[in-house]
Amino acid sequence: MAIIEVRDLRKAYGGRPVVDGVSFTVEEGEVFGILGPNGAGKTTTVECVEGLRVPDSGVIRVAGLDPVADHERVTHLLGAQLQESELQPKLTVREALELYSALYPRPVDWRPLASRLGLDAKLTTRFAKLSGGQKQRLFIALALIGGPRVVVLDELTTGLDPRARRDTWQLIEEIRDSGVTVLLVTHFMEEAQRLCDRVAVIDEGRLAALDTPSGLIARSSASTVISFTPSRPLAEPELYALPDVMSVAAPGGRVVIHGSDDTVNAVITLLARHRVTARQLRVTEASLDDAFLDITAGQDRTAPAQDRTAQAQDAARRPNAPHTPEERV
Numbered sequence: 161m162a163i164i165e166v167r168d169l170r171k172a173y174g175g176r177p178v179v180d181g182v183s184f185t186v187e188e189g190e191v192f193g194i195l196g197p198n199g200a201g202k203t204t205t206v207e208c209v210e211g212l213r214v215p216d217s218g219v220i221r222v223a224g225l226d227p228v229a230d231h232e233r234v235t236h237l238l239g240a241q242l243q244e245s246e247l248q249p250k251l252t253v254r255e256a257l258e259l260y261s262a263l264y265p266r267p268v269d270w271r272p273l274a275s276r277l278g279l280d281a282k283l284t285t286r287f288a289k290l291s292g293g294q295k296q297r298l299f300i301a302l303a304l305i306g307g308p309r310v311v312v313l314d315e316l317t318t319g320l321d322p323r324a325r326r327d328t329w330q331l332i333e334e335i336r337d338s339g340v341t342v343l344l345v346t347h348f349m350e351e352a353q354r355l356c357d358r359v360a361v362i363d364e365g366r367l368a369a370l371d372t373p374s375g376l377i378a379r380s381s382a383s384t385v386i387s388f389t390p391s392r393p394l395a396e397p398e399l400y401a402l403p404d405v406m407s408v409a410a411p412g413g414r415v416v417i418h419g420s421d422d423t424v425n426a427v428i429t430l431l432a433r434h435r436v437t438a439r440q441l442r443v444t445e446a447s448l449d450d451a452f453l454d455i456t457a458g459q460d461r462t463a464p465a466q467d468r469t470a471q472a473q474d475a476a477r478r479p480n481a482p483h484t485p486e487e488r489v
């Protein structure tokens with residue numbers, strides 16, 4: 161059953177569309193990822209789902225409710241990750257947990273939640289003194305405290321070291337295993353590949369692709385990576401002439417070809433024809449990174465300065481949870 165429905169969502173700033181007809185559904189219990197280059201419209205999309213921004217047009221339903229018209233009820237079933245600026249630096253972990261529990265009609269007991277998130281020893285520590293990973297764990301706890309059916313996590317692991325990031329991934333898996341639906345905005349392909357059941361790629365405000373991570377890889381034009389060290393150099397044009405070849409590189413004499421399964425057979429035939437031996441021949445599936453670059457063509461759409469000002473105004477409008485929708489801009 162779909163718990164989130166987004167149909168033909170549109171939102172423009174100053175006449176410039178930043179979300180331009182995006183549609184997707186999120187099934188209850190799945191981890192649904194939203195990927196896209198900088199400025200693609202990911203945060204705008206999820207903040208419309210949260211009811212923090214008012215769409216110009218389109219339909220959004222969260223468990224059948226309109227996030228703007230039914231804002232309070234949506235707030236109770238959707239847990240949103242706070243931004244760092246939204247928590248008082250002097251609040252202790254315990255105070256934050258108690259404060260946010262008081263905001264919900266049926267909060268979960270924060271003690272086992274804090275314990276599950278490894279915050280037991282930090283209850284008397286002020287927010288400002290927590291490490292990046294501890295702050296993220298507190299944000300997860302606060303997002304879960306209302307007992308939500310859906311939790312929205314926007315770039316949760318940005319800035320964390322690899323260990324803290326992996327610990328956070330494990331927590332997200334536990335949240336999913338407890339039956340909560342996760343809407344995850346991320347820039348990390350490894351994160352999306354490991355955690356997400358399905359991924360929507362948003363590019364320039366439009367849905368560029370929607371599939372499972374392995375489906376996206378299989379659909380990408382360079383789904384297979386073939387690498388080997390030839391016993392003597394091969395002519396690059398000959399390699400490029402093989403079927404489905406997307407790229408050829410030879411760093412340090414090791415040939416790396418992005419292509420398809422058909423390319424593998426053709427490479428082997430070519431090597432045999434030239435009586436070239438391939439040392440350490442490896443054939444691997446391309447990564448989600450490769451598929452993402454293929455889908456989005458690797459453009460950077462970092463916003464112009466005037467947009468950032470408007471973005472800051474929007475952020476200033478973002479109140480502490482439970483939230484109220486923004487005014488139409």
Ligand SMILES: Nc1ncnc2c1ncn2[C@@H]1O[C@H](COP(=O)(O)OP(=O)(O)OP(=O)(O)O)[C@@H](O)[C@H]1O
Binds near residue numbers: 203
């Ligand atoms: N309140 C606002 N007023 C004007 N422009 C805005 C506002 N909020 C966002 N934008 C612009 O809309 C575009 C999409 O922004 P959004 O934050 O949704 O992108 P994103 O995909 O989440 O980007 P990133 O990955 O960099 O966080 C950007 O160009 C951004 O500058």
